[in-house]
Amino acid sequence: MALAALAVVLAGCNQSFRFENNPGATKQGQYIYRMFVGFDITALVVGALVWALIFWCVLRYRRRRADEMPRQTRYNLPWEVVYTLGPVLVVGGLFGITFVGENYVDHVTANPDQKLAVTAFQWGWKFDYTLPDGRHAVVVSEPQRYATIELPLQETTRVTLVSDDVVHSFFIPAFDFQRYAQPGITNVFDFTPTVGGRFTGRCNFLCGLHHSLMIFYVKTVPASQFNTWVQQQASKAAA
Numbered sequence: 345m346a347l348a349a350l351a352v353v354l355a356g357c358n359q360s361f362r363f364e365n366n367p368g369a370t371k372q373g374q375y376i377y378r379m380f381v382g383f384d385i386t387a388l389v390v391g392a393l394v395w396a397l398i399f400w401c402v403l404r405y406r407r408r409r410a411d412e413m414p415r416q417t418r419y420n421l422p423w424e425v426v427y428t429l430g431p432v433l434v435v436g437g438l439f440g441i442t443f444v445g446e447n448y449v450d451h452v453t454a455n456p457d458q459k460l461a462v463t464a465f466q467w468g469w470k471f472d473y474t475l476p477d478g479r480h481a482v483v484v485s486e487p488q489r490y491a492t493i494e495l496p497l498q499e500t501t502r503v504t505l506v507s508d509d510v511v512h513s514f515f516i517p518a519f520d521f522q523r524y525a526q527p528g529i530t531n532v533f534d535f536t537p538t539v540g541g542r543f544t545g546r547c548n549f550l551c552g553l554h555h556s557l558m559i560f561y562v563k564t565v566p567a568s569q570f571n572t573w574v575q576q577q578a579s580k581a582a583a
């Protein structure tokens with residue numbers, strides 16, 4: 345049984361203790377990834393300790409004779425302090441890590457390299473880049489006509505997110521990031537992609553009939569390639 349349990353546990357630890365978490369394609373996402381792995385390891389250690397204590401009690405103090413009664417104890421102050429303080433310290437530590445992590449992810453730089461306004465609507469997304477010369481590049485992703493937007497690698501893109509109608513949620517799983525798009529509220533955040541690739545984005549807040557068709561793609565590319573692309577989009581928008 346122990347070997348079978350070990351096999352199951354080891355099978356879960358694929359790819360050097362990722363625990364199925366997404367490594368994150370942005371600096372912000374990588375922080376969240378490390379945080380999640382830390383939570384998983386903590387949970388595993390606490391779980392192993394609890395299981396070990398349960399099994400030890402069950403085996404060590406099982407009834408061996410019909411008339412046997414183990415020694416009864418109560419009010420062990422040192423142990424009560426340990427098992428009260430222990431969990432408080434663990435929860436306090438996880439809270440601290442979360443607080444620091446959320447501040448890191450929510451932090452917006454004073455001078456972003458790119459500016460991107462995202463508007464969610466039933467049922468799609470409008471992406472509006474402001475170029476340094478003041479022109480705009482606009483890309484719209486609609487049901488069955490999913491668009492691909494680009495983001496420059498190693499540069500910080502400032503996203504301002506709003507909604508035209510109801511509550512939506514802007515979700516890029518590969519970035520380990522989601523944020524509500526709410527009517528009347530502007531959410532602001534930064535992305536700094538570090539991993540090249542093409543990733544799927546979607547709405548993950550049920551917003552009506554065609555919610556599941558609110559899909560778009562994000563391509564993270566070198567800055568020079570991004571500049572060419574965004575200039576092309578700006579010319580298209582002007583035309």
Ligand SMILES: [Cu+2]
Nearest residue numbers: 547549551555
């Ligand atoms: Cu939706």
